[in-house]
Amino acid sequence: xxxxxxxxxxxxxxxxxxxxxxxxxxxxHWYYESSPLxxxxxxxxxxxxxxxxxxxxxxxxxxxxxxxNINLKKFWVRRALRIFPLFYLFIFSVILIGFFYNTNTSxxxxxxxxxxxxxxxxxxxxxxxxxxxxxxxxEEHFYLIWPxxxxxxxxxxxxxxKILVILVLSFVALELINNHLMYETxxxxxxxxxxxxxxxxxxxLAGCIGGILIHAEIWKNTFGTLKLNFLLTTLFxxxxxxxxxxxxxxxxxxxxxxIGIISGILWVVANQKSLLVxxxxxxxIRYIGQVSYGIYIWQGFYLATGPSRAKGQExxxxxxxxxxxxxxxxxxxxxxxxxKIFLNMKKKFQRVPMVNESE
Numbered sequence: 001x002x003x004x005x006x007x008x009x010x011x012x013x014x015x016x017x018x019x020x021x022x023x024x025x026x027x028x029h030w031y032y033e034s035s036p037l038x039x040x041x042x043x044x045x046x047x048x049x050x051x052x053x054x055x056x057x058x059x060x061x062x063x064x065x066x067x068x069n070i071n072l073k074k075f076w077v078r079r080a081l082r083i084f085p086l087f088y089l090f091i092f093s094v095i096l097i098g099f100f101y102n103t104n105t106s107x108x109x110x111x112x113x114x115x116x117x118x119x120x121x122x123x124x125x126x127x128x129x130x131x132x133x134x135x136x137x138x139e140e141h142f143y144l145i146w147p148x149x150x151x152x153x154x155x156x157x158x159x160x161x162k163i164l165v166i167l168v169l170s171f172v173a174l175e176l177i178n179n180h181l182m183y184e185t186x187x188x189x190x191x192x193x194x195x196x197x198x199x200x201x202x203x204x205l206a207g208c209i210g211g212i213l214i215h216a217e218i219w220k221n222t223f224g225t226l227k228l229n230f231l232l233t234t235l236f237x238x239x240x241x242x243x244x245x246x247x248x249x250x251x252x253x254x255x256x257x258x259i260g261i262i263s264g265i266l267w268v269v270a271n272q273k274s275l276l277v278x279x280x281x282x283x284x285i286r287y288i289g290q291v292s293y294g295i296y297i298w299q300g301f302y303l304a305t306g307p308s309r310a311k312g313q314e315x316x317x318x319x320x321x322x323x324x325x326x327x328x329x330x331x332x333x334x335x336x337x338x339x340k341i342f343l344n345m346k347k348k349f350q351r352v353p354m355v356n357e358s359e
Contacts, residue, residue, distance in 0.1 A: 005268070005269055005272070006268075006272050006277050006280070006281050007268040007272070007276075007277040007280040007281060008051065008055070008265075008268070008289070009280070009281075009285070009286040009287075009288075009289025009290055009292075010268075010277075010279070010280025010281065010282075010285050010286065010289055011047060011051055011264075011265065011268065011280070011289070012048070012051065012288075012289035012290075012292040013280075013285045013286070013288035013289040013292060014044075014047070015044040015045075015047035015048050015051070015292065016044060016048075016288065016289075016292040016295045016296055017044075017288070018042075018043065018044035018047075019044035019045060019132075019295075019296060019299065020295065020299050020303065020324075020327075022042060022044065023132075023299060023300075023303045023304070024303060024320055024324070043240075043257065043261070045135050046203050046254075046257065046258070046261060047261055048135070048296075049135070049138070049139075049200065049203030049204050049207065050203050050204070050206050050207040050210070050258065050261045050262050050265065051207060051265060052139060052142070052204060052207060053142070053146075053203065053204035053205060053206065053207020053208045053210075053211065054207035054208070054210040054211045054262065054265055055207070055211065056142075056143070056146070056147070056207075056208075056211070057146075057150065057207065057208040057210075057211025057212055058211040058214060058215070060075070060147060060150055060151075060211075061150075061154075061160070061211065061212065061215045062215070063351050064154055065215070066351070067351060070147070070150075070151050070154070071351060072147055072148060072151060074349040074350075074351065075143075075147055076143065076147075077346075077349045078346050078349050078350065079143050081342045081343070081345050081346045081349075082293075082342070082343070082346065083136065083139070083140070083293075085338065085339065085341075085342045086293065086294060086297050086334065086338070086339055087133075087136060087297065088114070089334075089338065090297050090298070090300070090301060091110065091113065091114050093301060094110060094129060094130065094301065095110060097301075097315050098315075100315075101314040101315035102312055102313055102314040102315065103129055103313065103314070103315045103316075104127060104128075104129070104309075104310035104312075104313045105127050105129050105130060106127075108125070109121070109125060109127045109130055110130065112125070113130040113133045113137075116133075116136060116137040116140040116141070117137055118130055118131070118133045118134045118136075118137050119134035119135070119137040119138050119192070119195040119196060119197060119200065120137075120191070120195075120196060121134075121191075121192075122190050122191055123189075123190060123191065123192065124190075126192070128304040128308050128309065128310075129300065129301070129304055129315075129316065130300070131300065131304075132296065132297075132299070132300035133300070134192070134195045135195075135200070137197070138195070138197050138200040138201065138204070139204075141197045141201075142197075142201060142204045146204070146208065150163070153166070160212050160215055160216040160217075161216055161217070163212050164209060164212050164213065164216060167205055167208055167209045167212065168209065170205060171202055171205045171206065171209070174198060174199075174201065174202050174205070175202060175251055175255065177198060178193070178194075178198065178199045178202070178251060179249075179251045181193050181196075181198075181199070182194060182199070182250075182251075183250075183251075202255075202258065203258055203261075206258045206259070206261070206262045207262060207265075209262065210262045210265060210266055213266070214266070214269060228270060229267065229270065229271065231263075232263045232264070232266050232267040232270065233263075233267060235259055235260060235263035236260050236261075236263040236264040236267060237260070238256065238259075238260060239256045239257050239258070239259040239260020239261065239263060240257060240260030240261060240264060241260070242256040242257055242260065268280070290335075291331050291332065291335045293339075294330075294331045294334045294335050294339060295327070295331050298327055298330050298331055298334065299327055301316065301330075302316050302317070302323040302324075302326050302327045302330070303316060303320070303323050303324075303327065304316040
């Protein structure tokens, strides 16, 4: 396996483009919900979650195999340098723009977002300008919880196969809890329970399973190339497009979809020389993937353009075309003149060569 897994930026590009389309969908809400295309643009954040769990786990296991240990402090510093600078620039921008336009954003909401707690806010506290920061909160909680647990298990010489079993059992247990909270209680009427860390972390857990799987002997020995590709392709098509044909219990539907997403990622890992991966490595697609974090952050600043806007809200602007233009201008400036400063600083804390420049 090369240091950089080809095609992952292409996956990021697809995910972030669907997020932008979905948020522009506020303007044309009636169209997407009456079209099969709605399913294709609904799952961008889910893809980011699964990919994040996969990459972080893969890198940590790889670090352990090369150095005999995992430096947790350096991991957290790398994550902080990647996430914090742009996130807090966004928070500062929200506060600043509030002096000139009505953003309908309270100081309390901003503070909750700034401490990575927006996934737990009540529906009454929700704000469309800060809404997308719920996923960043889930990610940060994951970075704090999963690496220490993985390090502990590896120190105790727990095999990768046993870690896989633990992850699968944890996934099932969390989904049983989520089913109870979301569908057997009234909590969902007051909170976005599906955004709580307990709920959204199942996507990350699926990624962790994939990240362990590619290092475990089962990945190497169980299937031949043709059988593996057939299995992953079938699971991807079955899972990712489950919304088109299956109308069962929502938890079951999303679990099928999660299986589809991780299967698609594993297919890319297993087929590095395929035509599809070469297409995903096309420079414009790869660039969108590299700047996808900036696109995700800034689209929240510019794209709240639809009926969810509060009465009298002046920013984000209500013109979707102008909002997209601002987004396209801001992202590359932010990436090259600001984010890259901190990305370069990450190299001082790197032990394993980076899988991908945007990590």
